[in-house]
Amino acid sequence: MREIILDTETTGLDPNDGHRIVEIGCLELVDRVWTGRTWQQYVNPERAMTDDAYRVHGISDADLADKPKFAEIAEEFLAFVDGAPIVAHNAAFDMKFLNWELTKIGREPLPMDRVVDTLAIARKRFPGAANSLDALCRRFEVDNTDRTLHGALIDSRLLADVYYHLVGVKQAGLTFGEDQGEGAAGPARRYRAPRPHAPTEAELAAHAAFLESHVSAAIWLKN
Template sequence: MREIVLDTETTGFEPSEGDRIVEIGAVELIGHMPTGRTYHQYINPQRTMPAEAFAVHGLGDDFLADKPLFKDIADDFLTFIGDAKLVIHNAAFDMKFLNAELGWLHKPALPMNRAVDTLMIARRKFPGSPASLDALCRRFGIDNAARTLHGALLDSEILAEVYLELIGGRQPDFALAQGSADSTQKNGAAWRAGPRPAPLASRLTAEETAAHTAFVNAMGDDAVWKRA
């Protein structure tokens, strides 16, 4: 199963008021394990970066001036995410912005049922407790010391670790090695164990075998072990 852990940074809170995406970061998971594939892009929002947004993201007008517009990266972004589920913290916010940007380009919207909202998962799992990304990092002992500013790719990488903890740890699908994720990606099918080339030798002793036989015989001819 392929999933994309995704985060956006924006100039503000409402695309309907002219706010735009300035950064997208995404991390690929297969079988709930990171594959090492990521997507990262800064975007020129074609508007002045508000002071409060600069304080959060550290992205200024001069830095963003030579970055591509969303229309220039939209196809590459859509190719990267494909039809995978999108794992997002507070999914309604990011989906609102992504669909606004896609709508301005007359491209189809991303359905909300593609989004897996880790904020909602955390609130259901830990009712009444703080559910911010930083709070969940503290709960799960995840190092987020590098998160002095909000950055889309760094936040996606941290969120991937949080998501795996929220769903039960790093091995819900027994995908314990990078190789299994790579083979899944290359072959298009989940890895399955094959039969052993040779049966394992019995570890029962002769005494244990004799004791079991005597126990079954003592149960009479109707014992289930004697039925054909």
């Protein structure tokens, strides 16, 4: 099973207000194990960066001046994604921007039924708790100490670790050994003989004294 962990950085909050993608970061999982393959690209948004967005990701207009436009990298991006399910945190945000950009250049939008939203999974598992990516890193003890600013590829790598915990990937493929036959309930158990145990003379005397002083009318002492 191939999946793509994805994150984007943008100039603002809504493409309908003229905001654009400035970075896309992806990494590839196969059977929920990172293959080592990544794809990352900065994108010239053809507009100025907002101050609020710059404070989040630290990407400036100067950083993007010589970067390709989305139309120039769309084919490479789609080739990397290549029909795989997309895993993103607050996926509606990323997909809204990606599909706006794809539609703008005449390409089909990516279907939402291909998308796994880790924020929705986290809210279901931990209702009422903080479920931002940073909060989930703290919950699952994922080391994000090197992350001082948001970055699409950095966040994708952190999200991959969080995703493992959210879906219980450490249990995936659990087996009890190759010698277990079909329908086996678990690993073979080694037989242990029962250990003999009998009270000592002193314990028997102490028990008899207790019964005599506290339970003299015990029914099991009657004939």
